[in-house]
Amino acid sequence: MAANNPPRTVPARSNLVIFDDLRRYFGMKPASRARRPVPRVRCYICQDQTSEIAHPALATLTTANANDPNAAASSSSSEETEPPNSQTGVVLPCGHMFHASCWEPYPATAGFPLLLPHGNSPPLLCPHCRISLVFTTFPEFCVETAHIYDIPETSIPHVRTHIPQTVGEWRKEYLARRSSRRHIPVDEQGNGLPDAEEEQEEEEEEERWTLGRFCNGCRLDRAEGMANCIADIREMTPWDCARERVTGTLAATYFDDEIDLAYPGWEASGGDVNAVRGEPGWQEEMDFVVGNLRKVLRKEGNTWKGEKPGPESQAAGGGG
DSSP, X not given: OXXXXXXXXXXXXXXXXXXXXXXXXXXXXXXXXXXXXXXXXXXXXXXXXXXXXXXGGGGGOOHHHHTXXXXXXXXXXXXXXXXXXXXOEEEOTTOXXXXXXXXXXXXXXXXXXXXXXXXXXXXXXXXXXXXXXXXXXXXXXXXXXXXXEEXXXXXXHHHHHTSOOOHHHHHHHHHHHHHTOSOOOBOTTSOBOOOHHHHHHHHHHHHHHXXXXXXXXXXXXXXXXXHHXXXXXXXXXXXXXXXXXXXXXXXXXXXXXXXXXXXXXXHHHTSOGGGSOOOSXXXXXXXXXXXXXXXXXXXXXXXXXXXXXXXXXXXXXTTO
């Protein structure tokens, strides 16, 4: 006599905190995703148990099964009822998610009552993990907040590709690559020792996800200022507009990677003006410098420094 199989238990909806897990869920094949419960994302700031953060899979839930703790995702449901109560959400560089309406007033109310030396700005931290969300606290650099992305509510591809890699995703990817190395130096106790090449790689990897000195808006402002500076020097001394004079003036204010926008090869040459090309051309400073930066931003794509320039910005970049 055949034994009776126990009824299949449907897993409860999982509560997600990190965007990494939500991106992983939408990275599954549709058939695999349909067999799993729709994730529930709640806001850590308001901690409202009756409102979720909106994402594309909520449309597959009905009001009837949204409040059922054993409700499973069913993309084939034919019931025409409303999805659960939800609001637009945002994601931070650390991957934590919040209601957009809760996050909007948070930066203005989350300041710390302390005085930082040299007139520096107080840091803005994630409400959950306390990671810094500002580029720097030094007024001579960018004190803006990292670009915050809305969580797409209808487009699954945008969940996977529109939002940049979070700090957690970067660390997991980087550690996986390190562990797959064939040879890692070890000490007498068998502990891994970073060699010079590994240390350099780690520094380069950290550059990928750290905010850096400036947001994209500041980078564009500085590029425009640099272009105007080059044009002014040439206008004042048209008979003495050698690269040595211009690049020497820029080096006092701008970084090598910024000067490289105007004089390709400057950074690689270590500041040797004899090794770089004599660009930008006369009266083409703005189009050349800002156009080159827009090329860089489009290549970088969406980052926590800001979104890549759209078609309007491409047209404004002088074909750059």
